[in-house]
Amino acid sequence: MTYQTKKVQADMAGQLDPTDKNWWRGAVIYQIYPRSYQDSNGDGIGDLTGIAQRLPHIASLGVDAVWISPFFTSPMKDFGYDVSDYCDVDPMFGSLADFDQVIETAHGLGLRVMIDLVLSHTSDQHPWFAQSRASRDNAKADWYVWADPKPDGTPPNNWLSIFGGSAWQWDGRREQYYLHNFLTSQPDLNFHNTDVQDALLDAVTFWLQRGVDGFRLDTINFYFADKALRDNPALAPEDRNNSIAPSVNPYNHQVHLYSKNQPENLEFLKRFRAVIDPFGAAAVGEVGDAQRGLEIMAEYTSGGDKVQMCYPFELLQPARLTAASAVDIFAKLNEAAPDAWPCWAYSNHDVTRHITRWDLSPAAARVYTTLLVCMRGSVCIYQGEELGLPEADVPFEDLQDPYGIEFWPEYKGRDGCRTPMVWEPSNQNGGFSSAKPWLPVSNEHLQRSVVSQEQDPGAILHHYRRALAFRRMHPPLITGTSSEVRRKGDVLWFSRAQDGKEIFCAFNLSDTPSALEMPAGDWHQTGAELGSATPSADGKLHLGPWQPCLAERDV
Structure with missing residues (x-):
């Protein structure tokens, strides 16, 4: 085992x-x-x-x-x-x-x-930020990303916030901007410290x-x-x-x-x-x-x-x-x-x-x-x-x-x-x-x-x-290697392998029936409970709309 x-x-x-x-x-x-x-x-x-x-x-x-x-x-x-x-x-x-x-x-x-x-x-209500914004020379003054304005008073650079607008917010106590990649109430920590x-x-x-x-x-x-x-x-x-x-x-x-x-x-x-x-x-x-x-x-x-x-x-x-x-x-x-x-x-x-x-x-x-x-x-x-x-x-x-x-x-x-x-x-x-x-x-x-x-x-x-x-019942799907991921039209396919077992995985990602040539080998259908198609004896695989095929073999 x-x-x-x-x-x-x-x-x-x-x-x-x-x-x-x-x-x-x-x-x-x-x-x-x-x-x-x-x-x-x-x-x-x-x-x-x-x-x-x-x-x-x-x-x-x-x-x-x-x-x-x-x-x-x-x-x-x-x-x-x-x-x-x-x-x-x-x-x-x-x-x-x-x-x-x-x-x-x-x-x-x-x-x-x-x-x-x-x-x-952090939040701007974190005690770290409350102390950091209080002055430029306290013990946590450098715990957040602070910067002086440009000479015209505008933010130090052009960075933008994911939530819209500038990534810089002016703070009157320090007369500096602080960085916030998200909300203005979410000041960025200074990881350089x-x-x-x-x-x-x-x-x-x-x-x-x-x-x-x-x-x-x-x-x-x-x-x-x-x-x-x-x-x-x-x-x-x-x-x-x-x-x-x-x-x-x-x-x-x-x-x-x-x-x-x-x-x-x-x-x-x-x-x-x-x-x-x-x-x-x-x-x-x-x-x-x-x-x-x-x-x-x-x-x-x-x-x-x-x-x-x-x-x-x-x-x-x-x-x-x-x-x-x-x-x-x-x-x-x-x-x-x-x-x-x-x-x-x-x-x-x-x-x-x-x-x-x-x-x-x-x-x-x-x-x-x-x-x-x-x-x-x-x-x-x-x-x-x-x-x-x-x-x-x-x-x-x-x-x-x-x-x-x-x-x-x-x-x-x-x-x-x-x-x-x-x-x-x-x-x-x-x-x-x-x-x-x-x-x-x-x-x-x-x-x-x-x-x-x-x-x-x-x-x-x-x-x-x-x-x-x-x-969970097929370990190759959990930690096994994967072959190259390939496709034929709307059919996606690859295989996973581990400890002498290989699982072939094909998926018709469309509402149109499709066909695929199975890789050579002694494949046996598995995953019937997931609607898996069954390969024919001649190696042909016919997939209905939105149908997978799962097959396994010993290698």
């Missing part, structure tokens, strides 16, 4: 091996947006106790870990991504004791816990000692800014559609050459890795860059001494993933980062849900799910994705997201993917809360609740369970 087979059997039995430092490789990670998962105290906002109550649902899917978006003390201008205390829980979400209960419950169910660390910036690095690594250690198994690192490529504060160059108009920001945002007009992606970040990531390694913890970094995402992922995951994995934005783009675009993505990945370990996601808390973004039919949604669990890398699934939830339509008067409020109506923001999880259809709150939720529950979502789908054998919820079970 191979190591990987033993690992799969142990995981399926709900047992965590504390000595397994490679647990992240091929793991399936379920993202929880805590404001919207389960409200346990009737205030309309999800909390940690609610998460603990709902962890059995997550375990029933067959995932390996949960990633919990920020629950730290915060004024909530950006809903937790503006931290005012890295080592405490915001009362809105509960207490440290409640978090300990989440850890204990998750581990008891065989789930590891990853938390979302926002290290690039090693005291800042030390303080952040102390926070990392705090949570490791509390039992967390890993971290999702928000905006990992934004940690350092160019020391000389050089202007960013313009981005060619024809490249502006390929961006991490909506098209109405002037952020798309620049190549962000100096405001992020700085080479000094590599040394900090080595320091970070040295802190987490003794705990057997793992990290996945969010690479927020549309032009160099794969290249940066290669840099940040290289050498075994930085982060274990990153997730780029290639599968989070507005355009639907096609066979042609998939071949292009994987070719670029193999060229830029052949040894990098990606973490793939179709949806998260920052983008329109992929069911809506790609306009997927139920059949298409199923084949994309099957494709996701077969690709080389780890996987992130966003809450409600297992229900096939579309983007919710949130009226302007109910909007909470400052991003959407700023650019409405051309861009409606992120609230549509952040509405409450729907557990049962008996009332307008979907079983999420006994009170009015912080965001309205979509009527369309109520029809797709967990309870409703549990009772429907044909529901996509069960397809997710079958797909994840299929992955």
Whole structure:
């Protein structure tokens, strides 16, 4: 019995091996947006106790870990991504004791816990910033990125904020500008100061000692800014559609050459890795860059001494993933980062849900799910994705997201993917809360609740369970090598291999029947429960619309 087979059997039995430092490789990670998962105290906002109550649902899917978006003390201008205390829980979400209960419950169910660390910036209400802005010569004066104005009083350079407008905000106390790549209330920390690095690594250690198994690192490529504060160059108009920001945002007009992606970040990531390694913890970094995402992922995951994995934005783009675009993505990945370990996601808390973004039919949604669990890398699934939830339509008067409020109506923001999880259809709150939720529950979502789908054998919820079970029972899909990704028309195909087993994976990503010549070999159909087509005796493969073929052989 191979190591990987033993690992799969142990995981399926709900047992965590504390000595397994490679647990992240091929793991399936379920993202929880805590404001919207389960409200346990009737205030309309999800909390940690609610998460603990709902962890059995997550375990029933067959995932390996949960990633919990920020629950730290915060004024909530950006809903937790503006931290005012890295080592405490915001009362809105509960207490440290409640978090300990989440850890204990998750581990008891065989789930590891990853938390979302926002290290690039803090809230302007963090005590560090309160001290830093007080004067130019106090002990934390250099903890944030401060700069004098140009002689005419304008900002020191042309850098732009992702949330619109200049990335610089004037502060009258110091008569200087401070950098904010996001909201003006989210000042950027100065990573060139090693005291800042030390303080952040102390926070990392705090949570490791509390039992967390890993971290999702928000905006990992934004940690350092160019020391000389050089202007960013313009981005060619024809490249502006390929961006991490909506098209109405002037952020798309620049190549962000100096405001992020700085080479000094590599040394900090080595320091970070040295802190987490003794705990057997793992990290996945969010690479927020549309032009160099794969290249940066290669840099940040290289050498075994930085982060274990990153997730780029290639599968989070507005355009639907096609066979042609998939071949292009994987070719670029193999060229830029052949040894990098990606973490793939179709949806998260920052983008329109992929069911809506790609306009997927139920059949298409199923084949994309099957494709996701077969690709080389780890996987992130966003809450409600297992229900096939579309983007919710949130009226302007109910909007909470400052991003959407700023650019409405051309861009409606992120609230549509952040509405409450729907557990049962008996009332307008979907079983999420006994009170009015912080965001309205979509009527369309109520029809797709967990309870409703549990009772429907044909529901996509069960397809997710079958797909994840299929992955877990076929070790080549978890940690195996991958052949070159190829296509014939709209059919995408590749194979995964490990320990004498090879899995052939083909996917018709269209609503038109297609045919494919099977590679030579003694293939046997598998994955019938996922709608897999059966190769004919002469090696011909006929795929119906949105149909996969999964076959295996000994090698």
